Amino acid sequence: RRYGNTLSDDTYTVQCTGAGGQSFGAFIPKGLTLSLTGDCNDYMGKGLSGGKIVLRPPQAPGYRPEENIIAGNVALYGATGGKAFVSGMAGERFCVRNSGATAVVEGVGDHGCEYMTGGTVVVLGPTGKNFAAGMTGGVAYVLDEAWDFYQRVNKETVSLQAVEHKHDVAALKELIKEHVEATGSPRGREILDHFAEYLPKFKKVLPYDYDRMLRTIASM
Secondary structure, eight states: OOOEEEEETTTTEEEEEEETTTTTTTTTTTEEEEEEEEEEEETTTTOEEEEEEEEEOOSSSSSSSGGGEEHHHHHTTOOOOEEEESSSEEEESTTTTOOOEEEEEEETTTTTTOOOEEEEEEESSOOOSSSSSTEEEEEEEEOOOOOOGGGGGTSSSSSEEESSSHHHHHHHHHHHHHHHHOOOOOOHHHOOOOOOOGGGGEEEEEEHHHHHHHHHHOOO
């Protein structure tokens, strides 16, 4: 069951309840928000091109959302813009070939951010193996509570850094705040309430070439 309501002159929100099928929210443009209470299958947000996707479980689901998969594999494949907030985990190949979208998720399977060329990804939980393989652009912030993320990241094209620069700290905190406001995420709220404690546990994933480009632009 779904209905729409105009929030402003250029934003339209569709409220959805239940199970989203394959390619839920594919290619949605700027000005459109799909807010789903439930779960969805593979290719959520494929080719997202400026719109916004909010995915959260029903209230009081009886389990911890951050420990359960709520979105299938290959979410946000080839996304070029827009935002996605997922209160729960996503499957394999999250944000593959993302070139401009912003996403917050609470855990991902294998091959996350594979071949990513732009955009920003925040992972508030564990990742599978081979994270950031072939990643040449964009940035990811990953919560590394077990201090073993280095074992699962593909280090051929990216470096791991502490989140220390004031710009990174502000950007990370703002995205988590936006995630909580959009989804009501208990996980996100816990991190915000104890942000100083969690911040040292985050790792910034930055491609070598992208880092050199940013430094060159700044020097010019």
